[in-house]
Amino acid sequence: MRRYVIAGNWKMNMTPNGAKALINEMKPLVAGKDNCDVVLCVPAIDIPAAVEAAKGSNIKIGAENVHFKASGAYTGEISAEMLCEAGVEYVVIGHSERRQYFGETDQTVNLRTLAALNAGLKAIVCVGETLEQRELGYTETLLKFQTKMALTNVTAEQMKNVIIAYEPVWAIGTGVTATADQADEGNGYVRAAVAEMFGAEVAEATTVQYGGSMNDKNAAELLSKENVDGGLIGGASLKSAAFAAIVEAAQ
Numbered sequence: 001m002r003r004y005v006i007a008g009n010w011k012m013n014m015t016p017n018g019a020k021a022l023i024n025e026m027k028p029l030v031a032g033k034d035n036c037d038v039v040l041c042v043p044a045i046d047i048p049a050a051v052e053a054a055k056g057s058n059i060k061i062g063a064e065n066v067h068f069k070a071s072g073a074y075t076g077e078i079s080a081e082m083l084c085e086a087g088v089e090y091v092v093i094g095h096s097e098r099r100q101y102f103g104e105t106d107q108t109v110n111l112r113t114l115a116a117l118n119a120g121l122k123a124i125v126c127v128g129e130t131l132e133q134r135e136l137g138y139t140e141t142l143l144k145f146q147t148k149m150a151l152t153n154v155t156a157e158q159m160k161n162v163i164i165a166y167e168p169v170w171a172i173g174t175g176v177t178a179t180a181d182q183a184d185e186g187n188g189y190v191r192a193a194v195a196e197m198f199g200a201e202v203a204e205a206t207t208v209q210y211g212g213s214m215n216d217k218n219a220a221e222l223l224s225k226e227n228v229d230g231g232l233i234g235g236a237s238l239k240s241a242a243f244a245a246i247v248e249a250a251q
């Protein structure tokens with residue numbers, strides 16, 4: 001049985017003080033909701049405050065990116081070892097905003113994924129088609145390609161620490177959510193790609209999230225779908241009640 005994972009992605013929001021306050025608000029609301037893992041992926045500067053605030057709760061802390069080299073002359077970057085030592089357990093890799101604005105490619109997504117897994121982090125690998133790619137009929141091709149590129153040289157054993165988030169680019173931050181059937185279909189393409197690489201057993205055990213305008217209103221329907229094993233949540237993860245309602249929907 002695969003595990004539901006409800007993860008917030010705060011993007012470039014919240015200062016360390018804000019992080020502390022929001023996590024303190026969320027803790028009692030998500031306490032005991034053990035049918036899913038509850039994760040908050042926060043800006044790097046917020047990590048120490050977030051880890052401290054989440055101590056003793058069921059909230060786990062993630063980062064929003066990781067560099068693929070262990071150390072060296074990479075100004076502004078953060079290594080997997082640094083994240084681990086800071087108490088981070090998860091890391092978002094290859095978010096469409098990083099692909100769109102920061103030159104992230106399928107190859108660097110793969111390198112970051114390998115670095116995260118080799119350090120013992122859980123990787124939340126993001127894939128997703130643009131509206132243009134969808135309209136041209138390339139959704140399946142694109143999702144399978146991105147998934148396979150991201151997982152190149154990952155071992156079947158390491159797949160236990162891989163979560164894949166299907167985030168259609170046209171649904172991110174737009175208020176336009178994919179329908180539950182579209183989410184299920186996209187997640188199904190991702191799972192099929194995992195099956196082609198690692199076999200059916202690994203594919204069945206892999207958590208595939210949906211992300212893109214998931215909120216307290218639509219979460220239950222999205223999460224009811226066979227292939228939707230959780231959510232990667234942007235805007236709604238900045239509001240304690242909305243995020244807690246999504247965690248509740250995963251129960």
Ligand code: 13P
Pocket residue numbers: 009095167171172173174175211212213214232233234235236
């Ligand atoms: P929104 O939930 O704000 O659409 O963001 C989704 C997302 O990009 C999560 O990584």
